[in-house]
Amino acid sequence: MNFTKLRYLVARNCKLFFRDKGTFFPSLIAPLILLFLFIAFLGDVYRDSIRSVVEGFPISDGLVESIAGGWLISTLLAVCAVTIAFTANTIMVQDRVTGARNDLLVAPMSAGLLALSYFLATFLVTLLICFTALGAGFCYLAAIGWRLSVLDVFSAVLDSALLALFGTALSSLVCGFLRSQGAVAAIQATVSAAYGFLCGAYMPFGNLAGWLKDVLMLLPGSYGTGLLHLHLMGGAIEAVTEEGMPPALAEALKQGFDCTLDFFGSAVPVWVCYLVLGIATALLLAAYVALCAHMGRRARPRRSVRNFT
Amino acid sequence: MxxxxxxxxxxxxxxxxxxxxxxxxxxxxxxxxxxxxxxxxxxxxxxxxxxxxxxxxxxxxxxxxxxxxxxxxxxxxxxxxxxxxxxxxxxxxxxxxxxxxxxxxxxxxxxxxxxxxxxxxxxxxxxxxxxxxxxxxxxxxxxxxxxxxxxxxxxxxxxxxxxxxxxxxxxxxxxxxxxxxxxxxxxxxxxxxxxxxxxxxxxxxxxxxxxxxxxxxxxxKEKYAHDLVTLYHVRESDVKMLGVPYRREGEKYLVSVKNSAEATALITAHPQLFHDYEVVKGKMDDVFLAVTGRTLEQGGTK
Structure with a gap:
């Protein structure tokens, strides 16, 4: 593998993403909508929900803000990791539509190297934006009342990176099939609108009907969202015991806000969440590699068949 | 090579x-x-x-x-x-x-x-x-x-x-x-x-x-296109006398010849007609028309 070519291809893809207004700004739509909804009314819904769980016990406004803030940041990150990956990967489809792919492949390099460059660029862009959002989120949480441990901070960084990798693998596979800008726009709109609900970012699973919750728990993205909820809200929720509330109440809050997940009635340990996310990412990645190999075989010229004439 | x-x-x-x-x-x-x-x-x-x-x-x-x-x-x-x-x-x-x-x-x-x-x-x-x-x-x-x-x-x-x-x-x-x-x-x-x-x-x-x-x-061009001899200031009856295909375009007559040799032969045989004239080689458009049976214009056919 030629790492110089790969480095330049990745740099080109990343630069195209940030320079092209048609890709960069749409990637911010879903997180901005979420932020707007939180400011408009979802924030109050979450605050009321927290107070209703601890009804009868005194809880400080600062702690309620910390829990609600942790929910906001974790949902933002969960949605960003996938929607931004989808937007960043549109470079792959654009190159097919504009013919840039043909131009790149006229050079002496393999289609596999180009496919790898799309994957790495998408991952880097997604990671960069997620880490920027996480950094801003940490500042916000520090401003309203810091409740995270060092382990929570590192875990949130790891969760964001894993979800970015998952989003990259998922979007690479889906975009691998797309051949037009219209198809990309349709997929982007669908993902931006639906993914937040599907992964439990907009609405805690506890608020959904039992069967729907079980169905959504079959989707690996839900486990990534759960991990972010746990590591960005868990500290604040556990702090309620410091304000004199029983541990059972903290546990109820954790369950109510998806910090602990259950699958068909059984509690899902944290390591299983990581395992599910890791296996799902590996499978998506394997499928993407298989797709690229298949398309490479179709596109590559074969040696002449001597008896054809 | x-x-x-x-x-x-x-x-x-x-x-x-x-x-x-x-x-x-x-x-x-x-x-x-x-x-x-x-x-x-x-x-x-x-x-x-x-x-x-x-x-x-x-x-x-x-x-x-x-x-x-x-x-x-x-x-x-x-x-x-x-x-x-x-x-x-x-x-x-x-x-x-x-x-x-x-x-x-x-x-x-x-x-x-x-x-x-x-x-x-x-x-x-x-x-x-x-x-x-x-x-x-x-x-x-x-x-x-x-x-x-x-x-x-x-x-x-x-x-x-x-x-x-x-x-x-x-x-x-x-x-x-x-x-x-x-x-x-x-x-x-x-x-x-x-x-x-x-x-x-x-x-x-x-x-x-x-x-x-x-x-x-x-x-x-030699193979598929004819050369054109353009004659000025001549009468149609004189051009007709040459016994080769021609067409009139305004005041001039366009005489079609197979190649330069035929044009030269024509000129030397009828020097009195060739006072004011020009010989133009056949064009690639004519070649394309002769080869494909179609004209070519802006990538489309006519």
């Missing part, structure tokens, strides 16, 4: 024979033109030559190597596509930098190459500008510069001047033909502009995936 050797090339799209058993060679340093209407199979042949499309039969050799050998064949060719395929959002400099890296040209080597191409194609002022903001002619210059980044032996031009104004077209050709002379660059052109094809060393006329004619422009 043949740089490109294509033998019995076939490319089918289901029932459509886009390229149907064609064979030809292109010599090193030759200016070769592929002439045909849209859908004749020109771009398909180029796609196969570039390794973008798989062929359904035949051999495609570049410098004796099958084009399937990516490292050797692809590094030897530069391609200017029909439409600009550079990244519109990136600057000219970035586009050239990222493309050059794919040929291992980075750092100071790239800076040197950029200076050289900027001077050649007058790009210096365009370097910081996004490709999407350039005019059609400016983009084409950048396209050609991109194709020449790695100093290829073969430059493939797929209808490169379509949509360009005559002045830009002329200056582009001057630069390319100058380069060809200096570097012994082989030019493989597909076009539907007759005057561009007429300047080539060799022309292949392609129609419905098949080669209908393959020769030098001069030989093609």
């Amino acid at each position: 043949a740089l490109i050797e294509i033998r019995h090339l076939k490319k089918y799209y289901k029932d459509v024979k886009a390229v149907d058993d064609i064979s030809f060679t292109v010599g090193e340093g030759e200016f070769f033109a592929f002439l045909g209407v849209n859908g004749a199979g020109k771009s398909t042949t180029i796609s196969v030559l570039c390794g973008r499309e798989r062929r359904d039969g035949g051999d495609v050799l570049l410098g004796g190597q099958d084009v399937e050998d990516d490292a050797g064949a692809r590094a030897a060719m530069g391609v200017v596509f029909q439409d600009c395929v550079l990244d519109k959002a990136l600057s000219v400099r970035d586009n050239l930098k990222y493309r050059a890296a794919l040929y291992g040209i980075t750092g100071k080597a790239f800076d040197r190459k950029l200076r050289e191409l900027s001077a050649l194609f007058d790009l210096t002022e365009l370097l910081p500008r996004p490709v999407g903001k350039l005019s059609g002619g400016q983009r084409r210059r950048v396209d050609v510069a991109r194709a020449l980044l790695h100093e290829p032996k073969l430059l493939i031009l797929d209808e490169p001047t379509t949509g360009l104004d005559p002045q830009t077209r002329k200056s582009l050709w001057e630069t390319l033909l100058g380069l060809r002379a200096v570097r012994r660059l082989t030019i493989f052109l597909t076009t539907h502009y007759m005057e561009e094809a007429a300047g080539a060393d060799r022309v292949v006329i392609l129609d419905k995936g098949k080669i209908l004619a393959d020769d030098t422009p001069l030989n093609l």
Whole structure:
């Protein structure tokens, strides 16, 4: 593998993403909508929900803000990791539509190297934006009342990176099939609108009907969202015991806000969440590699068949 | 020595024979033109030559190597596509930098190459500008510069001047033909502009995936097009007396002769008529009409 070519291809893809207004700004739509909804009314819904769980016990406004803030940041990150990956990967489809792919492949390099460059660029862009959002989120949480441990901070960084990798693998596979800008726009709109609900970012699973919750728990993205909820809200929720509330109440809050997940009635340990996310990412990645190999075989010229004439 | 050797090339799209058993060679340093209407199979042949499309039969050799050998064949060719395929959002400099890296040209080597191409194609002022903001002619210059980044032996031009104004077209050709002379660059052109094809060393006329004619422009004109003798200030009765086909256009008469020899014979036999006249060689349009039975205009047929 030629790492110089790969480095330049990745740099080109990343630069195209940030320079092209048609890709960069749409990637911010879903997180901005979420932020707007939180400011408009979802924030109050979450605050009321927290107070209703601890009804009868005194809880400080600062702690309620910390829990609600942790929910906001974790949902933002969960949605960003996938929607931004989808937007960043549109470079792959654009190159097919504009013919840039043909131009790149006229050079002496393999289609596999180009496919790898799309994957790495998408991952880097997604990671960069997620880490920027996480950094801003940490500042916000520090401003309203810091409740995270060092382990929570590192875990949130790891969760964001894993979800970015998952989003990259998922979007690479889906975009691998797309051949037009219209198809990309349709997929982007669908993902931006639906993914937040599907992964439990907009609405805690506890608020959904039992069967729907079980169905959504079959989707690996839900486990990534759960991990972010746990590591960005868990500290604040556990702090309620410091304000004199029983541990059972903290546990109820954790369950109510998806910090602990259950699958068909059984509690899902944290390591299983990581395992599910890791296996799902590996499978998506394997499928993407298989797709690229298949398309490479179709596109590559074969040696002449001597008896054809 | 043949740089490109294509033998019995076939490319089918289901029932459509886009390229149907064609064979030809292109010599090193030759200016070769592929002439045909849209859908004749020109771009398909180029796609196969570039390794973008798989062929359904035949051999495609570049410098004796099958084009399937990516490292050797692809590094030897530069391609200017029909439409600009550079990244519109990136600057000219970035586009050239990222493309050059794919040929291992980075750092100071790239800076040197950029200076050289900027001077050649007058790009210096365009370097910081996004490709999407350039005019059609400016983009084409950048396209050609991109194709020449790695100093290829073969430059493939797929209808490169379509949509360009005559002045830009002329200056582009001057630069390319100058380069060809200096570097012994082989030019493989597909076009539907007759005057561009007429300047080539060799022309292949392609129609419905098949080669209908393959020769030098001069030989093609000799073979398929008649010369025209234009006579001024003569009476129609005198022209009729010559006993050759003619037509009247305003005050002049256009007399059709097979070749220069027949024109000379006519002039020497009737010197009293040839006071004010001109002899014009047959045109590639006439060749195309005679070979394909169709005229060619802006890539369409009439």
